[in-house]
Amino acid sequence: MKQTLLAATLVILAAPLVPAPASAGPLETACLRSDRAQATRSMCRCIDSVAQRTLTRAEQRRAASFFRDPQLAQDVRMSKSDRDNAFWARYRAFGDAAEQACTGR
Template sequence: MKYLLSAAVTGLLLVGPQGAFAGPIENACVRSDRAQATRALCRCIDSVAQSALTRSEQRRAARFFSDPDEAQRVRMSKTARDNEFWDRYRAFGASAEQYCAGR
């Protein structure tokens, strides 16, 4: 058991703290050109995304950082799938704004 724990810690050190458990939203946020996108804020937003969106939806939402026009296309879409996703995405955004304010 002690060896397993030691190996896990060594693995985390090799990966580095900033990328070890970053989700798609955090990665996209950090890579964005937004001045307010601090690592702490991006990590907070990602933690809200993990509780509000499926992993697939997180990857989809992460693309909005690099392609804001895609967000507009989804928002304006007439398909039920896109409308349902947009409703969850908006709820996620409101939760993230409330929970992560001031970070």
């Protein structure tokens, strides 16, 4: 009984010391799954961190879909919809911020 109690206490005390697994956002996941040579783990993580600061979660998912189907990006860019145009402006701002943060340009 003492050993069980001691073991349980150690597990409880050690739990905060074990780092929680980082969850990749939609853009990091899409980036890592892409076949692009520049899609390193650190680059994809950087892009995702910029996305988390500049895009809503729904916008991040929408942008991630561009990795799977680049034609979707072209369709949004060429759209006459005010909603698509507003998203495209935010997406471009995200892209500029990601380029600056992740490549140092």
